[in-house]
Structures are given as C-alpha cells and as structure tokens.
Amino acid sequence: MADVKKFLYVNRKAPYGTIYAWESLEVVLIGAAFDQDVALAFIDDGVYQLVKGQDTKEIGMKNFSPTYSALGDYDINKIYVEKESLEARGLTIDDLQHLVWEDEDDDWAEKDSIKIVTASEMAEIMDQSEVVLSF
Amino acid sequence: MATIEVNGKQLEVDEEGYLADLNDWVPEVAEVMSKAEDAELTDAHWEVINFLREYYEEYQIAPAVRVLTKAIGKKLGKDKGNSKYLYELFPYGPGKQACKYAGLPKPTGCV
Numbered sequence: 001m002a003d004v005k006k007f008l009y010v011n012r013k014a015p016y017g018t019i020y021a022w023e024s025l026e027v028v029l030i031g032a033a034f035d036q037d038v039a040l041a042f043i044d045d046g047v048y049q050l051v052k053g054q055d056t057k058e059i060g061m062k063n064f065s066p067t068y069s070a071l072g073d074y075d076i077n078k079i080y081v082e083k084e085s086l087e088a089r090g091l092t093i094d095d096l097q098h099l100v101w102e103d104e105d106d107d108w109a110e111k112d113s114i115k116i117v118t119a120s121e122m123a124e125i126m127d128q129s130e131v132v133l134s135f
Numbered sequence: 136m137a138t139i140e141v142n143g144k145q146l147e148v149d150e151e152g153y154l155a156d157l158n159d160w161v162p163e164v165a166e167v168m169s170k171a172e173d174a175e176l177t178d179a180h181w182e183v184i185n186f187l188r189e190y191y192e193e194y195q196i197a198p199a200v201r202v203l204t205k206a207i208g209k210k211l212g213k214d215k216g217n218s219k220y221l222y223e224l225f226p227y228g229p230g231k232q233a234c235k236y237a238g239l240p241k242p243t244g245c246v
Binding site: 029 | 194
C-alpha cells in the first residue's frame with residue numbers, strides 16, 4: 001500500500017495524574033485504523049504505564065491498563081521499553097504486563113510484543129521513524 | 136441529558152443514545168433501544184452483544200469494527216467473523232449499534 005509511514009508514539013509520563021497516557025493510547029487505537037507501521041516507546045516515568053497489577057480504586061480514575069493487552073488485536077506488536085528507565089525505577093520486565101500478539105503467518109503463534117532496548121538503541125529507533133508523536 | 140425508560144427507571148443517555156453509565160445496563164436496555172430502532176433482537180444479536188460486553192470487561196474498550204470482526208471469527212467461528220454477517224445483524228454498523236445495545240461507549244475512533 002502506498003504512503004505507509006513508520007509511526008512512533010513516545011510515552012514519557014506516569015499513567016495517572018495527567019491525561020497524557022490515556023490520550024496516547026486512544027490516539028494509537030484510532031490511528032491503527034489507517035494501516036500504518038506503528039511502534040510504541042516507553043521511556044522515563046512512561047514505563048509505569050505498563051506495570052502489571054494496577055489498582056486505581058483509591059484515586060477514582062478508570063484503570064485503563066487492561067487496554068494495553070488489546071494492542072495485539074490491533075496489529076500493534078512493536079513495544080519498546082527503555083532499559084535505563086526501568087532500572088532507574090527498580091523495575092524489570094517481570095514487573096510489566098506480558099503483552100503478546102498472534103502471528104497470522106506462523107499459525108497464530110503467540111509472540112511477545114515488548115522489547116527492552118537501551119537508550120542508544122531507542123535513539124536509533126527514533127531516528128528511523130518518520131513520524132514521532134510524544135506524549 | 137436525555138433519558139430512556141427501562142423497567143420503570145429513567146436511565147441517562149448521551150446525545151447519540153449511548154448509555155451514560157455502563158453500570159446501568161441490564162438486558163432490557165438492549166430490548167428498549169432496539170424497539171426504538173424497529174430492530175428485533177435474535178439469539179445471533181445477543182451473541183454479539185454479550186461478546187462485546189465480555190470484550191469490554193477484559194480490555195476496557197469497545198473494539199474497532201475490524202478488531203471485532205476478527206475476534207468474533209476466532210471465538211464464534213469463521214462464518215460469523217465477517218462484516219457481511221455482522222452488518223446484516225446490525226445494519227447501522229456492528230460497532231456503533233451493537234455497542235449501544237450493549238451499553239458500551241461508542242467505539243474508540245468511531246465518528
């Protein structure tokens with residue numbers, strides 16, 4: 001298809017307290033209808049967005065973290081998390097949700113969507129993206 | 136805000152007829168809404184409505200039509216996972232109409 005661009009959505013903020021994380025996720029889901037090459041990056045406090053076991057009862061906000069599991073259904077399977085940001089917050093990949101997608105060309109095998117990358121690899125990913133949207 | 140009457144109770148709906156509070160939903164909501172649109176709900180309709188409610192419960196979003204079609208095909212069989220089948224059931228659009236009957240918000244990205 002013509003005009004497929006490489007989109008990168010960069011998420012830098014904690015999930016609650018501001019509307020950025022949820023807005024970003026909504027834009028990603030809406031944008032998925034346009035058949036672009038989409039990737040997500042989680043950097044700085046943005047890595048908290050993917051932490052599993054979120055409970056928002058006490059802050060009276062909708063817990064939208066289950067929605068990240070739907071990204072695979074929307075054919076979004078490139079989710080990059082910065083290694084340095086995780087480490088600075090005492091987190092590892094085991095603290096994050098296990099996000100998967102099903103590969104249609106491989107008998108619907110479940111594959112991991114999250115990839116941990118270093119800051120310099122992340123810079124490379126940004127450099128190769130044609131459209132970078134920062135939230 | 137507009138309301139609809141279900142089981143003698145007034146439930147709030149938005150300007151497009153979607154339920155304001157998804158916790159207000161009972162099966163009769165779908166019956167009342169479909170009657171207003173001259174549609175009759177069969178088991179096939181309920182299969183989709185219930186599927187949407189389960190999808191929302193799990194992922195906290197109303198899926199886009201493309202995603203709904205794929206997911207229905209996987210869960211209920213290929214003969215149902217196509218837009219022809221879903222549009223026959225919900226001529227106003229499986230996303231919009233079925234989500235409305237299911238008490239969900241309008242699918243994200245739907246205009």
